[in-house]
Amino acid sequence: MAIDINSEDGQIVRKLIPLGTLPGAQFNVLCENMNIEEVQGGTLFKKGDTDTRLIYLLSGEVTLQAEGLIIEVIAAESEAARFALAHQIPRKIDAVANGTMRFLRLDAGMVNNPAPLVYKEDNSYMVNEEPEDDLNDWMTALLRSPVFQRLPPANLQKVLITLEEVSVDAGETIIKQGDKGDYYYLIKSGHCLVSRKPSPNAKEIKLAQLGKGDAFGEDALLSGAPRNVTIAALTDMVILRLDKYHFLSLIKEPLLKFITPEQMRKALSQGATLLDVRSLDEHRAGHLPGSINAPFFTLRMQLKTFNREQPVIVVCADGKASEAAAFLLLRHRFDALILDGGMNAVTEPKAKKEAAEQKREAAQFVIDDGTETLTSHADGVHLQHQPQQQAVQAPSISASDDLVRALKSENEALRKLNLQLSEKCQNLEIEKEEALKQGRMLRRQMEKLTQVLNKA
Structure with a gap:
């Protein structure tokens, strides 16, 4: 059954994260396709379940527990109820309804990829369609930021908790x-x-x-x-x-998107804007054809001159300044991409190619074979060292080129592996913190149980 956005349930759903970040029109459509479920006690999900649908509590209470020990009791009126219950898949804990409970079971794909905002622009101003509810809630205002709207719900929840x-x-x-x-x-x-x-x-x-x-x-x-x-x-x-x-x-990590030089050329052919955020002097010294120069410290003042209808590809010397520039563009609702490695990714291969060509041109050279020749003169015969010149072809460097390409490929593979390992380490560190937090909660629960047993 559809949810009336003006009803009490509609007001509750409007506060859920990240559903509350959706513009009015998209939120209305979403509510028309929602179904509220109700249970009289019982298990909602168990540890190890792999159903990817997200569960949001609307009324009642839910007990989250592990190995029979209570970790947390969440009431519908609490701040914790604004998030999906124990969203990690597979489930790490059990969820049990305490008496009568009403909830939503939503597709994770719909929640992770909310419909984009609608813009109405002219030459002098921009208006974005927003919900009409009260903006006094700081969290609601925060969640309407394009940066937080783009985050996966799991990341968003961890951010707000941290x-x-x-x-x-x-x-x-x-x-x-x-x-x-x-x-x-x-x-x-x-x-x-x-x-x-x-x-x-x-x-x-x-x-x-x-x-x-x-x-x-x-x-x-x-x-x-x-x-x-x-x-x-x-x-x-x-x-x-x-x-x-x-x-x-x-x-x-989930927000910034990087592209290769090949992907950049394809995007430019389809109308993307190439934005060089280096200094004016650096841009004059050498730049990519068709790039617009907007030094990072002036970028905020030039945002209105860029087209939001097409992606903006940001380039700098090595990619680091581009990350800050892309973040700024994303905050102002641009589709920003970063040239991975910056200008170095484009100029270094070119420099290597030119060096290889110069090496090939120098492959022809003259040698002295040290031959002693006899020269006849009118006043006698003399020994003379007469260098004999002959052209010698340098050995082929194709094998060297193959080795360079192999090393380059291996380095790239190692770089990607290093990035994957770094990301895995970061994820493990986050999981470690969550495990420690859960351990502390379990320890407190154990202390309470011990006190109860001692009094018995």
Whole structure:
């Protein structure tokens, strides 16, 4: 049975994550195809189940347990109920309904890939279609960010669970230009000022004000460069911060998309925009044909000049600055891609090819065979060292080329393997943290059970 978006159930569904991030029209269509299920106690799923459908609690309570020990009891009114219940597949724990329970069972593909936002643009402004419900909920405002809308629900849940809340007094500096990047920040309440000094002795330039739902601090985490701005609180604030490790593993990894030079050429032939975010001098010294130069520090001011209808391919020297630029574009609802390896990925193969051609041209050379010749003169016969020149063909370098190609292929395979292993290590680290958390909960439960048994 369809859900009326204006009903009590509709209001509950609007708060579910990430369903609450959908624009009004798409959310209405989704509700028309939802069916609410109801059970009177019983098991919803067991450890090891592989059904990929996600279960959201609408009313009642659910007990999550492992090996007969209670890990958590989730009530429909709690913050935890905004997420799908124990979403990891296969299931790591059992879920049992406590009495009467109403819930949604939704296809994971639909939840992981919500319909894109609809834009209405003209030459002077842009309007995006958004839900009309109250924006006072900071989390709802945050989840409407294009960055968080693109994250898989599992990553989104881990991010929100991992965030650390920090209070900041008015006038306090949150990040300072020149410092090393360590956290990604989200504003829960209050306002702050973004400023920058072009040089150490220059006057500070005010760039922008940020408020509830805004985020900052990703540039230094992505590029590895020092902080390029200073951000100070204008009012008392509550901010949420995510450490660098979790930002890179939970947000950067699933969000940023890389392409090869071959894929870039195909995308450009289909109308994509090529954006070079290096400095003007670097662009003048050498650039890819058809590229638009927009140095990263000026990119924010040029966003309105780019076309959202086609992908934007970002290129820099080595790919690092491109990551920060692509993140900025994604935040402003562009489809951003990154040329993997940057200009180096394009120029290095060309330089190697030119070096090989020069080597082939130098393959013809002259040698002295050391032959002694007799020369007759009128005043006698003399011994003379007469070098005899002959052309010698250098050995073929095809075998050398084959070796270079083999080494290059092996290096690329090792690079990909290294990336896979790094990703696996990050995932294992996250699972380790979750296991430790579950272990702590089990230990507390065991202590409670011990107390009960001692009193018996």
